[in-house]
Amino acid sequence: MHMSDALISPAVGGTMWVAAAGLVGYSARKMRHCLDSSRVPLMGVMGAFVFAAQMVNFTIPGTGSSGHLGGGLLLAILLGPSAGLITIASILTVQAMLFADGGLLALGSNIINMGFFPCFIAYPLVYLPLVGKKPGRGRIAIAATLAAVLGLQLGALGVVTETTMSGIADLPFAKFLLLMLPIHLAIGLVEGLATTAVVSFVWQARPDVLELADSPGDGRGRLGSVAVCLLVAAIVTGGVVSWFASTRPDGLEWSVAGVTGKAELAESTDGLHGALKRAQERTALLPDYDFAKTQEPARGGQAPAPEESSLGQWFAPSAGTTVSGLLGGGITLILVFLIGWALRRRAASAPSA
16 A cells, blocks of 8 residues: 555645654654563564565455555554554655655655554554453454454545545546455455464463553563564565565555556656655665666567466565565664664653653
8 A cells, every 4th residue: 555656746745744753753752651671672573574574465366456464553463553653654664765665755644544544543443442351362353353454444545535635646536435445445354364363373472462562561571482483474474475475466556557547657757756756766775676677678579477376476586575575674673673772762761750
């Protein structure tokens, strides 16, 4: 659901940037009161894990579309909504800056759509009441699935609303919405299953992680074994499992194509759009999660695209994809860890009231 700058006007993009910055600032202040030192490494590892998981698009059968884990809800469940929002914002920033995944102007919108809705709406209003004070496998599954669906539906509505308010893309509100909501319902169901699997694993290994996700901690609980398992999963997912990602357009691209006939809209090269596009081209070391390719005409015409199976997936070992998964996950881990460490250090040095 990463929005490109082709969908966003400077006015809407700037407004969403301000909203996202305010939300990040609020979350940072909250984290200073509820983040203990043992959770800082888990923040970094979860950032790397979600980054890697987002690289693996899964096919939505019968649609010609694909989706990927959003991760906001998962982060909120394991870290709390404030730390979850900081972590997903860090992931989206790394993706936009280094991999040209999502526009720079649209970054604020992406943080709101993929961070605010799952962390501050779906998690407290759906997941927490349903899972209750005594989590069980069944309760976790129902709560995670319904919360994931709600978070994705609100995010899809946000994309359509922001695009319509921008008025620079020929995407009528009603027609765009009628495509975005159903496809993201299907994606939300899959995300719910994936979230259930990870949360159930953590709950079985360390139930206290769920109980104290957004509560003040004393740092006594060590989360080493859980963090190591998730770190290994992040490395394997980003380094190898990403080879199996579906090549079909994601839910947003599929919806845009359903309205316009084109999966991607041309971005303006003038004004702020052009300046940000050129800036992103300079910072994107691995655009589209692969080594940058020179534009050379193929002999005998354009090379055919790799064939997909009936599920829309194909095995494509790629050094560029592996480097992207490992490098992006590593940078995200370090960035999120440093943010958590800095906030924790600042809280520890603050004078007591």
